[in-house]
Amino acid sequence: MAEAAVVTEPGPKARAAAGRSRSPWLAFALRRAVGLAGVLITLVVGTFLMVKLMPGDPAQARLGANATPEQLAQTRQEMGLDQPVLTQFTDYVGGLLRGDLGESFQTGQPVGKMIGDGMPFTAQLALMAMVLVLVLSVPLGMAVAVACRGGRRRSLDTAFTSATAFAQAIPEYVLGTLLVALFAVKLAWLPPSGAATLSAMVLPVLAVSIGPVCTLARIVRRETSAVLTMDYLRTARGRRLRGLRLYARHALPNLLTSTLTVGGLILVGLLGGTVIVESVFAWPGVGLASFKAIIARDYPVIQGMVLVIGLLAALLNLLVDVVLGLLDPRTLNAKAGNTA
């Protein structure tokens, strides 16, 4: 898009010869711990305020339209809604600290258990998709960039750009729907829904991954082109390296850093796609549960989902930055890293 290649230059000052003052990882861990705490506080306060901001009476929502005033009053007391807001907040935080996320209005099930049941499925889908995205997009983008370097094979370049632009434009649920229509309904090769078998995972993972594969492959292609023009790659060519050694050893780590810096959010964004796609395939993850809860205005479930998904997003972000740090230690010292 508009962002330039993020291949950074090292600072002018060198560190004194042998004396490595302190591990950059320590500072990184400290900074990120603070950041994570910030995200957590934001999430807790946010979810609490969310319920306060919602129109209508939570007690009413719980009991339904036919509740008597007495029932309502009693429920309000049970839920602590008659307490001052600050007390409600401390109760909420206290509950969270005990691992108590409340109970679903619809089913009466503890939210913690609902999330515990759904999370493994969502995480499974998201992680599989993430791995697939990385495994497909990096070699694809690199191969195209290497094949088209210096303006060669313009037709391949055009084909790649058009094909990825097209696939990118297909929303996950449309893709999922079309995949179901083709492979499950028409050809009956794969099961259309459920999460019982490995074969049931193929379609959902594909539906979630194909868009991000294209987006990321485009980023990888652009970043590779940028890396290929770097001076250090000329140095490597001057050492007459070729093939795997040249591209995998000298280009890959650099382009991964810049790719992840720009594209890390896409990996985290997979989570959103996962949640939506679950409803296409009746995948029993948290996504399905959370949008059912939104329709039913089942506040405790929504709160719990928002918290957990937010935390998961923050952790995935952290994971991306740790990978970045492993690839290029200079990114550890960077002020903002990838994201908070």
Add this chain to the structure above:
Amino acid sequence: MTTRVLELDGVDVSFGFGSRRKHVLHDVGLTLDEGRTLGLVGESGSGKSTLAKVVVGLVRPAAGRILIDGEDMAGAGRERIARLRRRIQLIPQDPYASLNPRMTVGDALAEAIDPLRGRAEAHRDTIAALLAKVSMDADAADRYPHAFSGGQRQRIAIARALAVGPEVIVADEVTSALDCSVQAEVLGVLRDLRASMRLTMLFISHDLAVVRHVSDEVAVMSGGRIVEHEQRDRIFASPQHDYTKLLLASVPDGKPLRERRGTAVSK
């Protein structure tokens, strides 16, 4: 009796906080009299660019005084600083970054003449006169910066600095991005302006040879301090500080670095 236009006294600058705090300038003192050019030399990291930023007011010193015509900039309020700032103009290093690509040369100069409302049409004659001062035609005003070479852009940047009628011009490495022949072109313009306008200039460069040809006096910076400040001829003839000596000795003067084994050109 000459007027002291610029005076720096005990200027300290540091960046960062805590353990990462880095002193960039230590107790820097400088004086500049009207009509004189002070060459400031030093290597990368010596603090010369920071000093330029301090003088033009882009960096606030942690301590020390900056006097412009005797007025202290450090203690001044916003309004005063804005007014004082106009009296010192900067010519930046990179002529490709110092002109807004979306503004015609005329608009850029008009903005220098009147930063609040400046439009090229209103100042046509002044702009033509400014361009003439740097040996450029008046019709250059209608073009965008991309139409000009590095040397020409640098002359436009000089014209823009002159437009304000400043007391002091700070030239920060103005020729170091230029080819040798183009550098001579820009140096020529500066030389003529010094003669014709009694320009007062702080000329910052890493290139001792260039500094020699522009300056009346020379200050040498190293590690955030000014280690020597002398009249030009004296500093080149008899440098006192060890670092100045090292700098002068390091400049390749064309003399062979070792005894040759008399290789002749192929016949």
Add this chain to the structure above:
Amino acid sequence: MTVAAVKPAAPRRRLRPTPGLIAGLTVMAALLLLALVAPWIWGDEAEALGGTPYLPSSSEHWFGTDPQGRDVLARTLVATRTTLLMCFGATAIAAVGGIGLGAAIWVAGPRVREIGQRLIDVMISYPAVLLAMIVAAVLSPGAVTSVVAIGLATCPAFARLTTNLAANIAARDFVSTARLLGVPPLRLLRRHIVPNIAEPLLVLVSVAFTVSLKALSGLSFLGIGVQIPSYDWGKLLADGLQDIYNNPAPVIGPSVAIVLAGLAGGLIGDGLAAALSPNEGGGRARGDRAKVKAALGALDASAAAGAVAVADDLVVSLPDGTRLVDGVSLSIAPGEIVGVVGESGSGKSLTAMSLAKLLPEPLRSDAAQLRVGDLDLTGNPSRSRLATEIGIVYQDPSSSFNPVLKLGGQLTETLRVHGGVGRGEARRRAVEQLKLAHVTHPEARMKQYPHELSGGQRQRAMIASAMLTKPKLLIADEPTTALDVTVQAEVLKLLLEANERDGTAILLISHDIAVVSSVCDRVLVMYSGRLVEELTAGQLRAKDAQHPYTRALLAATPAVDEDTEPASIPGRPPQPADRPAGCAFAPRCALVRPVCHEERPLLRITGTGSRAACHVVGEPAEAGAPAAVEAGAPAAVHETSDVPAGPVLPEQGAAQDAEETAR
């Protein structure tokens, strides 16, 4: 900093519509038209109940009918208006809110900026669709809610791009100069910042359109977007999905519509980005220029025989035939240090890189002879021999080492890959070579990353790396240009040491006459891709040059120990594609004669023993010529801009530029 820091003047960018952009805009225009007229034309049909429900695809109902018996095609067409309105609404909220937020954060000052950017980072890392779901849950589900939700969820992306771009532009010199001039903040924003960041933001707008289309129809699809009786494409899709096993047809209409609209947005974004990018789509083909083929200053056969490196009639050209290096011949004797000087664009680096067989794509080199030792570079030389027999030192040591690999691995790479040397032995030799290059703490350096070394140390390590294989030829391309003077002196000495110790021949490229004359044995002067003079370093030091260009270059170089004012050379070198048929320096030369414009001068031996490509100094018949050079050159060539001839200069240059832009 250096000559190399000069970027080519970016031509003022004009929109060059790519086919993709045109296609995207066409589709978008068609969709807009459809959105306008569809509800009038098919509105009734789309709402008409009482048809046969669950019909499959037929010629009557292309995409079948829904459970209420309504035609899905008609409904899809009619839904265009709702869908697009919602998308534009969400995009507008995102753009206005995000850009406003970004601008506000940026204007608010450093502290607020820091916190604001952190906050945006947190917001942006929360998946937008989930953020929208939360908003949809807080407000009750519906069309307006979804628009607001998606709009708000996309805000952070705009805010972040705006602050990044603004910070980027604000760091540019022209903004700080304007601030020094006293330009008030709002005017600064309006005249300097906004015009320079508008284009990438425009690209983001079209991307945001696609994103909000996906997200909005996603919400409708989940049932928390548009509510009955309204419908958009997402809702139609969700309805169709209910019955997909019995009747897949109704899914097709809305799917195609969503993909088509999304593709249009994406194509417009891609197209804008490509059209606005200064790098792409620029390949203007220039006609193949008539090739002047002659034995130009042919190589001295006796010198070439024992030479360690030879280039004969070397031509480096672009794919369109433009010659960037035009018939350069040189030879380097064993143990000799040969310098090549010239200004930027003179072709000196390309000449060196041809000898290193490292020309960047898509340049190609042709030569009657091009070899290092007995290694023929015109064919397909052995990679191992190339790697071990030619050592290369690059200009910028900070960018020429791979930043993510430790030095040890990089230094020993050639030995291990091409020399068949084991890891331990390679390390030992590398450490020894670092010692010879006076790198401090050589053992520890092997385990360090390049950024942990100072510039001078890095360049020493680069020289050590190049000398590790005991090459026959060391090519040093502006090896000290990025370094401070004190470090430069040490690095030059190091090159001399290597030359003396191992007898390695060196080809030293530099723009600095003083550098080449203090280090080299022999110097070649290049101008506009051609060799104009070849002389000894002694002659250069004594300013005993014959070619008018070399003399002008010497006169333009300020000396640290002389008071002679540097004199500029009027005019500019020609672009390689516009190089005149005769002498390339003729338009700027004070001694020019008619023959100079017509005939390309060959390298000829002059009275002082140097070789110069000049019709005037090479004329032995005309006894007055050398005298004319002596007397005429300084006066005429050294004109500066204060004499009447000066003002011609900008005009020429600008005209040339204007012409270039006009093409």
